[in-house]
Amino acid sequence: MQAIQAIYTIWLREFKVSIRERSRLVAMFAQPLLYLLVVGKGLTSAMTLRTAPGGIDYLKFMFPGIIGMSLLFTSIFAGASTIWDREFGFLKEVLVAPVSRGAVALGKSLGGATTATIQAIILLALAPVVGVSLTAAVVAKILVVAFLISFAVTSLGVAIAGRMKSMQGFQMIMNFLVMPLYFLSGAMFPLSTAPGWMKILMRVDPLTYGVDALRGLVFSSTLIQLPLGGTQRLSVLARATGLIRWSLGFDVGVITVVALVLAAAGAMSLSGAE
Amino acid sequence: MSAIIETQGLIKRYGDVTALAGIDLVVQPGEIFGFLGPNGAGKSTAIKILSTLLKPTAGRATLAGFDVASQPGKVRQSIGMVFQDPSLDNRLTAEENLQFHAMLYHVPRSVRQDRIARVLTMVDLLDRRKDLVSIFSGGMKRRLEIARGLLHEPQVLFLDEPTVGLDPQTRAAIWEHVRRLRSESGVTVFMTTHYMDEAENCDRIAVIDHGKLQALDTPEALKRSLGGETVIITGDAALQGDIAERYGVPVQASEGTVHFQMADAAQFVPRVVADFPGRITAISVKQPNLDDVFMHLTGREIRAEEATPLDRMRMMARRWGSQGRR
Numbered sequence: 001m002q003a004i005q006a007i008y009t010i011w012l013r014e015f016k017v018s019i020r021e022r023s024r025l026v027a028m029f030a031q032p033l034l035y036l037l038v039v040g041k042g043l044t045s046a047m048t049l050r051t052a053p054g055g056i057d058y059l060k061f062m063f064p065g066i067i068g069m070s071l072l073f074t075s076i077f078a079g080a081s082t083i084w085d086r087e088f089g090f091l092k093e094v095l096v097a098p099v100s101r102g103a104v105a106l107g108k109s110l111g112g113a114t115t116a117t118i119q120a121i122i123l124l125a126l127a128p129v130v131g132v133s134l135t136a137a138v139v140a141k142i143l144v145v146a147f148l149i150s151f152a153v154t155s156l157g158v159a160i161a162g163r164m165k166s167m168q169g170f171q172m173i174m175n176f177l178v179m180p181l182y183f184l185s186g187a188m189f190p191l192s193t194a195p196g197w198m199k200i201l202m203r204v205d206p207l208t209y210g211v212d213a214l215r216g217l218v219f220s221s222t223l224i225q226l227p228l229g230g231t232q233r234l235s236v237l238a239r240a241t242g243l244i245r246w247s248l249g250f251d252v253g254v255i256t257v258v259a260l261v262l263a264a265a266g267a268m269s270l271s272g273a274e
Numbered sequence: 275m276s277a278i279i280e281t282q283g284l285i286k287r288y289g290d291v292t293a294l295a296g297i298d299l300v301v302q303p304g305e306i307f308g309f310l311g312p313n314g315a316g317k318s319t320a321i322k323i324l325s326t327l328l329k330p331t332a333g334r335a336t337l338a339g340f341d342v343a344s345q346p347g348k349v350r351q352s353i354g355m356v357f358q359d360p361s362l363d364n365r366l367t368a369e370e371n372l373q374f375h376a377m378l379y380h381v382p383r384s385v386r387q388d389r390i391a392r393v394l395t396m397v398d399l400l401d402r403r404k405d406l407v408s409i410f411s412g413g414m415k416r417r418l419e420i421a422r423g424l425l426h427e428p429q430v431l432f433l434d435e436p437t438v439g440l441d442p443q444t445r446a447a448i449w450e451h452v453r454r455l456r457s458e459s460g461v462t463v464f465m466t467t468h469y470m471d472e473a474e475n476c477d478r479i480a481v482i483d484h485g486k487l488q489a490l491d492t493p494e495a496l497k498r499s500l501g502g503e504t505v506i507i508t509g510d511a512a513l514q515g516d517i518a519e520r521y522g523v524p525v526q527a528s529e530g531t532v533h534f535q536m537a538d539a540a541q542f543v544p545r546v547v548a549d550f551p552g553r554i555t556a557i558s559v560k561q562p563n564l565d566d567v568f569m570h571l572t573g574r575e576i577r578a579e580e581a582t583p584l585d586r587m588r589m590m591a592r593r594w595g596s597q598g599r600r
Contacts, residue, residue: 088360092355
């Protein structure tokens with residue numbers, strides 16, 4: 001019971017702080033818009049997907065990827081804010097309190113996941129721009145998957161930040177961990193057409209499964225007119241052409257396992273902290 | 275009355291470096307107990323061990339009857355901490371910081387608001403409770419931290435260098451608060467400092483250097499133990515040795531002056547002038563203070579604090595912060 005209150009306390013603080021910072025709020029709205037409207041639209045006008053059937057343009061393909069990206073960046077930042085907490089002393093207040101370090105890490109991860117999931121809701125509101133229709137049930141499923149992904153990534157951020165002593169290392173994380181995680185996740189190009197060596201790396205990247213799950217869900221309630229008449233669901237078309245590879249159950253299974261491992265790593269990293 | 279803090283042979287090593295070389299001490303409930311020593315003497319290490327942030331390499335320590343190594347949860351519930359550096363969340367208001375703390379320390383919801391109001395009143399911040407901590411001055415932040423440290427009614431309040439970086443007025447105000455809260459709540463105060471004048475406020479002082487206790491007594495007894503007044507002489511370079519030889523007293527040299535303790539020093543002054551004609555340029559006599567005690571115990575002055583790059587950054591941040599305020 002006390003552990004739950006501690007987790008709730010840490011979560012509440014994370015949440016309050018994240019919605020209070022105006023710059024962070026602006027970034028929360030502006031960043032996805034920038035990627036979707038500028039990068040997405042720009043790329044769509046210049047290229048087509050080799051394997052994509054009619055009706056799937058690049059913007060549609062990239063939309064779930066942008067949700068994945070936004071989850072990744074927001075969550076890793078939320079986890080890495082542990083470094084800021086250390087730098088400005090607040091971490092000490094938490095570490096000397098009579099609560100377990102596991103509860104601290106868990107509260108922090110849940111807080112980061114909450115913020116990232118709210119951002120995903122904002123992005124989903126842009127679905128009509130992309131030409132994707134969503135039902136309430138699908139949105140609910142997407143948010144569950146989004147929460148799971150961002151919980152895992154925030155835990156990763158906490159696990160790394162818990163061991164870091166200074167802010168300098170954060171840029172390294174961004175360059176050598178977050179960017180590769182993103183580029184290799186299948187968010188920007190499909191795994192099926194990537195070179196062999198890259199396919200291996202993409203399969204290792206846990207975010208690949210997150211993006212695959214998001215793509216399956218985002219495409220699941222959109223009907224596409226077939227050239228020969230009749231309609232077909234977008235997700236079925238994408239699956240047939242290898243743009244979606246695994247079943248939702250498999251994807252969610254992989255993300256869950258990764259989330260549990262990373263949550264444990266986050267808790268361990270804080271329990272060694274002074 | 276049983277001890278509130280007790281340590282036996284407390285040792286902490288970091289690789290080859292020994293930070294604490296076996297500390298034995300007993301603190302009684304309700305005391306204001308001071309840990310006095312230069313930076314790097316082991317004060318912060320000791321406070322970290324007592325507050326369960328560090329595990330000792332050897333020896334044991336109990337706080338309110340709980341072992342700091344094996345019962346950290348119970349110890350943490352029994353202590354309030356005010357760290358050397360601010361540990362508030364600047365993005366929350368004063369009240370929100372306290373609410374956060376109350377929830378972490380399991381203060382029942384029914385008494386939370388009352389307690390928050392009470393501790394804020396104690397440090398004169400009640401009217402600022404809705405303000406973001408980021409606009410608080412250094413002194414206000416420290417007062418808020420003291421209030422926070424008391425919120426869960428701990429038995430021991432740790433203050434790690436509570437007045438570093440504060441102006442003299444704020445320092446005096448904080449001391450007033452500390453004394454008042456001790457008389458109001460009966461809390462034991464365990465503090466570290468490297469300001470000698472500040473240590474005078476403590477009931478008892480442990481002088482620590484190189485990880486060892488050099489002395490432990492009341493400030494008055496420590497000063498009395500020097501036997502007499504402090505004589506400070508400015509003169510030629512050989513004076514230190516010559517005076518030590520002639521009068522058989524330990525003499526310390528520092529920045530071109532020599533210091534030593536002498537009973538009835540006022541009568542001694544004409545004698546020393548006559549004994550070393552032409553070699554002395556100035557003499558003064560003063561009542562011994564804790565600086566002299568420290569010098570007597572360790573053979574040197576307490577080192578002035580050197581600003582680390584982080585301190586400089588903080589000072590800059592403070593300056594910018596104050597410019598931003600109305």
